[in-house]
Amino acid sequence: MHNLTRLGQLLASSGVLLAGITQAAPVIDWDAFNGSAISQHVQPRYQQLAQQSQTLAETTAHWCQARNSDDFADVQHAFENSLQAWQGIQHVQFGPVQLLMRNYDIQFWPDRKGIIGRQLNDALQGPTAGTYDAEFFRHASVSIKGFPALERLFYDKGALQTLQQQPNACALASAISATLAKTAQALYSEWQTQSISTQEGTDDDEAAPSDLPDLSLDLLRSLVQSIDVIRDGKLLNVLGKDQASARLKRAENWRSGQSLRSIATNLEALQELYSGGGVNLDLILREQGATAEADEIGALFSQARSQLEGMPDDFAPALQNASTYAQLRAVSVTLKALDEALYNAMPSINAQLGFNSRDGD
Amino acid sequence: MTGIDRRQFSLLLTGLLATPNLLAQPVLQRAPEAQSWLLASAATDSRQQHWLVISDTDGALRLRHRLPARAHHVAAHPHQPWVAVVARRPGAYIDVVDYHSQALVKRIEPAANRVFFGHALFSPDGRWLIATENALPQGEGRISIRDALNGFKLVNEFSSGGVGPHELLLSHAGDEVIVANGGIRTEGRQKVNLDSMQPSLAYLKLDGGEISEQWFLAPEQHQLSIRHMDISPDGTVAIAMQYEGNPADRQPLVALHRRGQALQALSAPDAINRQMSQYCGSARIDSSGKIAAVSAPRGNLITFWDIEQNAYLTRLEVRDGCGIAATATPGEFIASSGTGQVYLLYPRDGLRERLIQDMRLSRLSWDNHLCAIQVT
Numbered sequence: 001m002h003n004l005t006r007l008g009q010l011l012a013s014s015g016v017l018l019a020g021i022t023q024a025a026p027v028i029d030w031d032a033f034n035g036s037a038i039s040q041h042v043q044p045r046y047q048q049l050a051q052q053s054q055t056l057a058e059t060t061a062h063w064c065q066a067r068n069s070d071d072f073a074d075v076q077h078a079f080e081n082s083l084q085a086w087q088g089i090q091h092v093q094f095g096p097v098q099l100l101m102r103n104y105d106i107q108f109w110p111d112r113k114g115i116i117g118r119q120l121n122d123a124l125q126g127p128t129a130g131t132y133d134a135e136f137f138r139h140a141s142v143s144i145k146g147f148p149a150l151e152r153l154f155y156d157k158g159a160l161q162t163l164q165q166q167p168n169a170c171a172l173a174s175a176i177s178a179t180l181a182k183t184a185q186a187l188y189s190e191w192q193t194q195s196i197s198t199q200e201g202t203d204d205d206e207a208a209p210s211d212l213p214d215l216s217l218d219l220l221r222s223l224v225q226s227i228d229v230i231r232d233g234k235l236l237n238v239l240g241k242d243q244a245s246a247r248l249k250r251a252e253n254w255r256s257g258q259s260l261r262s263i264a265t266n267l268e269a270l271q272e273l274y275s276g277g278g279v280n281l282d283l284i285l286r287e288q289g290a291t292a293e294a295d296e297i298g299a300l301f302s303q304a305r306s307q308l309e310g311m312p313d314d315f316a317p318a319l320q321n322a323s324t325y326a327q328l329r330a331v332s333v334t335l336k337a338l339d340e341a342l343y344n345a346m347p348s349i350n351a352q353l354g355f356n357s358r359d360g361d
Numbered sequence: 362m363t364g365i366d367r368r369q370f371s372l373l374l375t376g377l378l379a380t381p382n383l384l385a386q387p388v389l390q391r392a393p394e395a396q397s398w399l400l401a402s403a404a405t406d407s408r409q410q411h412w413l414v415i416s417d418t419d420g421a422l423r424l425r426h427r428l429p430a431r432a433h434h435v436a437a438h439p440h441q442p443w444v445a446v447v448a449r450r451p452g453a454y455i456d457v458v459d460y461h462s463q464a465l466v467k468r469i470e471p472a473a474n475r476v477f478f479g480h481a482l483f484s485p486d487g488r489w490l491i492a493t494e495n496a497l498p499q500g501e502g503r504i505s506i507r508d509a510l511n512g513f514k515l516v517n518e519f520s521s522g523g524v525g526p527h528e529l530l531l532s533h534a535g536d537e538v539i540v541a542n543g544g545i546r547t548e549g550r551q552k553v554n555l556d557s558m559q560p561s562l563a564y565l566k567l568d569g570g571e572i573s574e575q576w577f578l579a580p581e582q583h584q585l586s587i588r589h590m591d592i593s594p595d596g597t598v599a600i601a602m603q604y605e606g607n608p609a610d611r612q613p614l615v616a617l618h619r620r621g622q623a624l625q626a627l628s629a630p631d632a633i634n635r636q637m638s639q640y641c642g643s644a645r646i647d648s649s650g651k652i653a654a655v656s657a658p659r660g661n662l663i664t665f666w667d668i669e670q671n672a673y674l675t676r677l678e679v680r681d682g683c684g685i686a687a688t689a690t691p692g693e694f695i696a697s698s699g700t701g702q703v704y705l706l707y708p709r710d711g712l713r714e715r716l717i718q719d720m721r722l723s724r725l726s727w728d729n730h731l732c733a734i735q736v737t
Contacts, residue, residue: 214724
């Protein structure tokens with residue numbers, strides 16, 4: 001019996017070995033991965049941002065002509081659509097958005113030192129107040145060029161009255177939204193006109209290219225590291241140690257009540273990057289034999305998203321209710337597991353995202 | 362003694378003593394639109410090419426200097442726009458680079474039968490470059506002193522007081538070098554004396570290498586390698602250690618030292634200590650001198666320690682985080698990671714904030730140490 005068991009073990013292990021030899025993992029086609037991610041994920045999402053931002057600019061400019069209280073919801077609605085379009089591509093922190101610091105132009109956050117408020121006051125009441133032309137924005141602080149500044153103008157207490165009564169406020173809101181639309185359109189155009197090789201090409205080194213192109217590495221980082229950013233920066237920083245120590249004002253988009261909706265949008269976008277389109281990471285992992293890892297990642301994405309379903313868009317009511325607070329804690333636990341699962345899958349595609357822990361000194 | 366004689370060197374050192382210790386000063390407070398400080402680090406790209414990189418407050422790339430091999434620590438010159446990047450041990454170069462002109466000021470090579478051991482610093486007057494080295498073939502620790510005004514010529518060398526010297530500091534008075542003798546004898550990077558290693562913290566007179574004070578850990582802790590450290594304004598040294606014994610052992614990984622007293626090992630709570638995985642990567646003290654940050658990249662943690670209370674304070678998660686610098690704000694640090702991320706850390710609030718970097722920087726694995734440079 002004992003010998004039979006041993007024999008069985010030997011056969012089983014040799015079977016594994018044979019399977020390993022006969023089913024060698026195919027070479028990963030990173031170019032195909034890059035092509036799919038750009039044409040089916042990055043470009044459409046920048047297009048969406050450009051369109052929604054244009055709508056926001058037009059809606060704001062139109063509303064500012066009459067400043068009718070009844071129509072103000074249209075402005076807020078356009079703002080929210082545009083903001084969510086940004087949340088859908090916020091994880092891409094490389095490429096054109098990094099040129100000229102446009103990532104900060106679009107969203108200067110977190111603003112721990114209250115810079116946006118001070119800069120807005122200066123813009124509304126300082127020596128240049130009222131003139132919000134291209135020259136103004138060339139010299140303006142990055143903090144007042146994007147969504148957080150608009151969010152203050154549209155959602156701060158008394159925002160509607162201020163916009164109605166202070167011509168500068170409406171003029172500034174129109175100008176910021178027009179600037180934002182222009183930036184978004186430029187980003188979309190640049191992602192369309194720059195070839196993939198240009199996107200990669202900031203290294204001017206003579207050395208042989210690596211197996212993993214920089215663009216693929218950027219895309220993988222966008223996916224993997226964003227989970228940690230969401231969990232830590234957008235959830236745990238707000239949730240605090242317990243419900244009593246939760247801090248709403250640490251949340252992203254708390255003024256517009258969009259905090260949790262933004263997280264849901266982020267996760268939807270990241271899951272699309274993971275498994276949407278043609279050649280994606282999910283497919284590559286499966287081709288490399290990492291089926292269990294791929295299954296786990298997919299399941300954790302779905303779990304996190306379903307845990308957020310039914311939640312309000314706004315963080316505030318969720319923090320006040322013990323059950324929703326606990327549910328958000330559960331989301332953070334799922335995201336932790338997802339972060340681990342994504343990192344653990346990287347070696348199977350020869351992607352190394354860190355090294356101090358492996359070979360320090 | 363090479364070049365100038367010991368008497369000349371001692372006289373020159375008096376100039377050093379008169380200069381306040383700039384090295385311990387932290388960077389200016391972060392202002393998003395002020396280009397007030399620079400971050401320098403060794404880094405490695407996906408092609409396994411090695412770089413010295415410098416970025417500014419906004420995450421923009423200011424310098425990218427190709428290195429012949431992986432580097433470890435970067436030391437800033439106190440008044441020239443220079444940094445010295447030290448090869449990883451056993452190291453064959455220290456590159457001194459001008460980050461304004463982007464030019465290589467000097468590639469320093471070790472003397473015969475010497476290798477650099479990862480760390481160096483400039484004296485506060487900028488005249489001397491002081492480095493840890495290893496003497497071959499015996500494997501004895503050495504401290505070398507080179508003259509920046511004379512082409513970084515070697516002017517003095519003495520024993521580090523032990524085996525495997527790694528990070529070094531200057532005393533606030535400027536007359537002593539404080540050396541972390543890791544205790545590990547190596548052949549290449551192979552560790553060969555783990556059973557008999559004797560790490561120590563040594564205070565050595567700069568003008569001759571005389572040991573003025575040297576401390577060893579308790580015998581049962583002899584496998585705790587003393588590797589990285591920082592000094593507070595009151596002279597307390599915070600030490601980050603690496604345990605070379607049985608991975609299942611429970612050993613402290615952080616220690617403090619105050620002049621005239623024995624080394625004081627500090628323990629994190631059990632779960633944190635286990636997560637630190639017997640390995641700390643770097644140590645820095647905040648601008649108030651009250652909080653020490655110690656990175657534990659294998660545990661994806663930056664741990665924080667209350668210096669006055671001799672106690673563990675808290676931790677923040679930073680995946681593969683290793684390099685640490687203090688900002689000018691009390692209780693605030695910057696951390697870099699092997700995953701290409703740079704964070705502002707607010708341990709008192711349990712918060713961290715990602716600093717977005719130029720993609721050429723975020724693609725890199727930032728190496729062991731982070732150097733913050735004030736720009737005036």
